[in-house]
Structures are given as C-alpha cells and as structure tokens.
Amino acid sequence: MSQTRPIGPLPSRALVAGAGLTGCLAALALARAGWVVVVVDPLQREPLLGRQRAYALSQSSLALLQQLGLASALAPHLWGFDQLTLQANRGRTQARFHWTDLPRNAPPAIGWIAEHRPVMTTLLRHLDQAPGVTLKLGAADGAGDKAWDLVVAADGHRSTTRQTIGVGCWGWRYDQSCITVQARLQGGEPTRAWEVFRDEGPLAVLPMGQGRAQIVWSTSCARAAALTAMDPQAFARALAAVLPRAAELVTVLDAPQAFPVGVQLAQRLRQGNVLLLGEAAHCCHPLGGQGLNLCWRDVGCLHALACRVGQGQRSINWLLHRYGRQRWVDTVATLLATDALLRLFTPGCSSLGRLSLDRRLLVPLQRLSLALLHRWGLLRSLVLRAMAYGWGTPRRRGVPQP
Ligand SMILES: Cc1cc2nc3c(=O)[nH]c(=O)nc-3n(C[C@H](O)[C@H](O)[C@H](O)COP(=O)(O)OP(=O)(O)OC[C@H]3O[C@@H](n4cnc5c(N)ncnc54)[C@H](O)[C@@H]3O)c2cc1C
Numbered sequence: 389m390s391q392t393r394p395i396g397p398l399p400s401r402a403l404v405a406g407a408g409l410t411g412c413l414a415a416l417a418l419a420r421a422g423w424v425v426v427v428v429d430p431l432q433r434e435p436l437l438g439r440q441r442a443y444a445l446s447q448s449s450l451a452l453l454q455q456l457g458l459a460s461a462l463a464p465h466l467w468g469f470d471q472l473t474l475q476a477n478r479g480r481t482q483a484r485f486h487w488t489d490l491p492r493n494a495p496p497a498i499g500w501i502a503e504h505r506p507v508m509t510t511l512l513r514h515l516d517q518a519p520g521v522t523l524k525l526g527a528a529d530g531a532g533d534k535a536w537d538l539v540v541a542a543d544g545h546r547s548t549t550r551q552t553i554g555v556g557c558w559g560w561r562y563d564q565s566c567i568t569v570q571a572r573l574q575g576g577e578p579t580r581a582w583e584v585f586r587d588e589g590p591l592a593v594l595p596m597g598q599g600r601a602q603i604v605w606s607t608s609c610a611r612a613a614a615l616t617a618m619d620p621q622a623f624a625r626a627l628a629a630v631l632p633r634a635a636e637l638v639t640v641l642d643a644p645q646a647f648p649v650g651v652q653l654a655q656r657l658r659q660g661n662v663l664l665l666g667e668a669a670h671c672c673h674p675l676g677g678q679g680l681n682l683c684w685r686d687v688g689c690l691h692a693l694a695c696r697v698g699q700g701q702r703s704i705n706w707l708l709h710r711y712g713r714q715r716w717v718d719t720v721a722t723l724l725a726t727d728a729l730l731r732l733f734t735p736g737c738s739s740l741g742r743l744s745l746d747r748r749l750l751v752p753l754q755r756l757s758l759a760l761l762h763r764w765g766l767l768r769s770l771v772l773r774a775m776a777y778g779w780g781t782p783r784r785r786g787v788p789q790p
Pocket residue numbers: 405406407408409410411428429430431436440441442443444528529542543544545547548549568645646647665666667668674677679680683
C-alpha cells in the first residue's frame with residue numbers, strides 16, 4: 389500500500405474496504421469532503437441489503453447523518469424513543485431515563501430504532517449518486533496497483549486488511565450469545581425502550597412503531613443455541629417469560645438469530661496509510677446499543693479530518709496521525725464502560741468467564757446504582773450524555789464543510 393503524497397491540486401483518493409454500514413458511511417463522508425473514493429466488498433448488493441437487523445441510533449449518529457445530508461431521507465424509517473427504563477430482574481428496582489435528561493438543544497429522543505434494509509438502501513443510493521464514488525460490489529480486492537492516499541479498513545471484525553498490515557487485537561469472549569428477533573407486543577408505551585438486567589444477561593426491548601419491537605436477548609451460548617433451535621411456539625413461550633411485565637408478547641415476527649459476543653480492540657487504529665474503522669477496529673457487547681454508534685463516531689472523526697484535507701488546510705499525513713490519536717479515548721472508554729456495566733448488572737451470570745464478580749457483593753451494588761440513577765438527575769444526565777455522544781468526542785458543531 390502506498391505512502392502519502394503532499395497536498396496538491398488533485399483531489400485526495402481513498403480506497404474503502406468493506407461496504408457495510410461503516411464503510412458506506414465513511415465513503416460518503418469522504419466524498420462529501422471532496423475526495424475520490426472507491427468502495428470494494430466481496431458481497432453483492434442483495435446480501436448487503438438483506439441482513440435481518442435493527443439498530444438503536446444515538447444522538448451522535450443522528451448528528452452525523454444530518455451533516456452528511458442523509459437525515460431527511462432516513463427520517464421516515466426512524467422510530468424515536470424518548471424514555472428508557474433500566475430494570476433489575478423483573479421489576480424490583482428501576483431507573484427511568486427521559487430525553488429531557490439530555491442537553492436542552494438535543495433532538496427530542498434518547499435514540500432512534502432503524503431497520504437495516506432502509507438504512508442500507510439509502511446509503512447505497514446516495515453512494516450511487518455521489519460524484520467521485522465508485523462502488524465495486526462482488527470484488528474482494530480493489531487495491532490493485534493504484535496508489536491510494538488513504539485506505540479505510542471497514543471490513544468487519546475479522547478484517548483481512550487488518551491482518552494483512554499485521555495489526556493484532558486485544559479482547560475476550562464472554563461465552564455469551566446475543567439473540568435478536570422482532571416481535572409484536574401490547575401493553576407497553578410506544579416510545580419506551582427497556583434494558584432488563586437478567587441473571588443470564590441483559591435483555592433490551594426497542595420499540596419500532598406499530599406495536600413492533602426489536603428484542604436483543606443475551607444469554608449463554610448453549611442456551612442461545614437451544615432457544616434458536618426451538619420450534620416457533622416454544623420460542624414464543626420462552627420469550628414471553630423473559631419480557632418486562634409491561635410489554636406482553638402478541639407474536640414473534642421473524643426467526644431468531646444468535647451471534648457470539650465479546651470485546652475486541654485493534655492494537656493500532658492506524659498503520660501507514662491504513663485507518664481502521666468500525667468493527668475492523670473494535671467490537672463490544674450490545675448492552676447499551678453502543679456498537680454501531682461507536683463505528684459511526686469513527687466515521688464522524690474521519691469526516692471532520694477529511695474536510696480539512698479536502699479544503700487544502702491540512703496534509704493527509706496530519707489526518708492519518710490525528711485519527712490514530714483522536715479515536716483512542718472514546719473507543720477504549722466505551723469498551724471498558726460496556727464491559728463494566730455488563731459485569732455490574734448481570735451478577736448471576738456464570739458465562740462472563742474468570743472475571744465475573746461475586747454475586748453477594750454485586751446484587752446490592754446493582755440495586756444501589758439503579759436507585760441512585762433513579763433519584764439523581766445529574767447522574768442520569770451524565771450517563772445519558774456518554775451513551776448519546778461518546779467519551780471525549782467533540783460535539784459535532786462547527787465542523788468545516790467542503
Ligand atoms: C449476526 C449479527 C447480528 C447483529 N445484529 C445487530 C442488531 O440487531 N443490532 C445492532 O445494533 N447490531 C447488530 N449487530 C452488530 C452490527 O451488525 C455491527 O455493529 C455493524 O454491522 C458493524 O458494521 P461494520 O460496517 O463495521 O462491519 P460489517 O457490518 O461486518 O461490514 C463489513 C463489510 O466488509 C466486507 N468485507 C469482508 N472482507 C472484506 C475484504 N477483504 N475486502 C472488502 N470488504 C470486505 C463484508 O462483506 C461486510 O460487508 C449484529 C452483528 C451480527 C454479526
């Protein structure tokens with residue numbers, strides 16, 4: 389892969405490896421900053437669109453979508469939730485967050501639930517229309533012999549680009565899997581999300597409108613395998629038994645999927661002219677819905693830096709250096725905070741491995757934390773701000789536009 393070149397009259401050129409949600413948004417961010425971009429992915433369009441997932445987008449993600457001119461196209465596909473209840477096993481202790489716990493000028497929601505297909509369709513359509521962008525789907529290697537100013541590795545948690553440049557990873561698995569499934573519920577408030585801390589792992593209920601909800605259910609790998617192998621009626625009975633009392637199951641809407649969860653962090657976020665973004669750089673437990681938002685905060689950082697290069701104010705070397713430094717604090721803090729919350733709030737979970745903590749100590753600590761969060765608005769506000777905007781990341785105002 390090539391070395392960087394000094395600032396010149398020609399637009400800077402980037403290769404983006406991976407057309408997942410991170411790679412597509414990164415390509416669009418670079419194009420909006422005046423770069424010429426080639427995006428490659430071994431998958432064709434339909435498999436890229438066809439993932440059965442839904443995401444909880446945070447304030448930082450919405451701000452980036454607004455900056456990149458995507459928010460209005462996506463607005464019909466976003467379902468905002470303005471309340472979030474954290475609950476210890478089946479309703480004994482609760483902490484309730486409201487969007488008013490966020491800063492006064494924040495849009496009126498804690499987060500927005502978006503299904504994969506409309507988000508991906510919108511990203512690909514904007515990439516098709518963006519000047520200077522070439523999409524090469526079904527192509528594993530787009531590097532060829534061309535000299536790229538920048539290579540963006542956004543090729544997922546098993547990133548071959550990361551392996552090719554010899555960057556290792558730190559991390560651990562939890563012996564937990566996460567089951568995702570959509571369900572129709574009744575009885576709950578349409579804009580309230582839930583995170584229930586069950587002994588086997590956290591369970592999130594994310595409202596999607598029209599009585600539908602995305603369920604994100606963490607449990608041991610063995611139980612997840614057994615649950616996803618059940619016939620639909622048996623699975624529905626098992627799901628009904630774990631939902632919060634206020635949200636009664638009407639029907640399960642799709643087939644449950646399970647994926648193993650853990651923590652992974654690349655040992656470097658930059659090597660030469662290659663930057664690691666998204667799950668190529670980091671993965672965390674879905675607790676708190678930080679995964680995709682953290683990926684998109686990488687894109688937000690890249691966009692801000694690429695604008696400066698696109699305007700001729702800074703060199704590509706400066707961008708490479710700054711990205712590698714700027715993304716550490718938010719990334720490490722988010723991974724550690726998610727891991728700590730998981731250990732604190734799932735005290736009976738034997739599947740957390742050697743580092744799971746003593747239940748006798750953690751149950752009272754969990755109750756105390758929830759009670760403090762419930763009563764103390766300042767604490768709620770601090771926690772919600774970290775979830776909404778990340779850690780040590782500049783609020784996205786005043787970023788220069790190309
Ligand atoms: C089964 C499953 C279900 C999930 N469900 C949810 C959910 O319900 N809600 C949620 O918030 N999060 C969910 N997640 C996590 C979420 O999908 C990730 O946070 C998000 O997809 C990360 O995006 P990414 O673009 O960084 O990586 P990916 O989405 O993994 O995209 C990487 C892309 O790189 C491509 N690629 C691979 N190798 C190469 C190569 N050599 N060259 C070029 N391209 C390459 C891949 O084909 C892929 O398109 C789920 C994850 C999994 C695995």
